[in-house]
Amino acid sequence: MGLRGRLPTLALHTEPLDDLQAPDYLQGEALLFWDKHIVTLTRNQLVTVQTADTFALCCELWGKLRNFQGATSRSYLDLVKAFQQIAKPFRLLPVDKPGSVVEYRGQNSPEFDF
Secondary structure: OOOOOOOOOOOOOOOOOOOOOOOOOOOOOOHHHHHHHHHHHOOOOEEOOOHHHHHHHHHHHHHHHHHOOOHHHHHHHHHHHHHHHHHHHOOOOOOOOOOOOOOOOEEEEEOOOO
């Protein structure tokens, strides 16, 4: 096995989300979750045209968590796990230590102060 040539260049193309209206199927807690986060997430380019459907799914899972009426704790834990997996790319999960996340670390930014 040798080198097979150059690796292909992968160019990701994202389009900003201009229409901030929630999909029609979001209702109740899911709609409130969308309205609470959509402006900030689009401003930070975390929700784009390509990721809007995934964020809508995240909102649906949040609505199901808030209104959970299941009989078993296993169902609840599965729902929590699914929400966490989808919410992670949108940075909607809390961090372990307050103040441990730095918004931007450029060349001239100060080091962490513990």
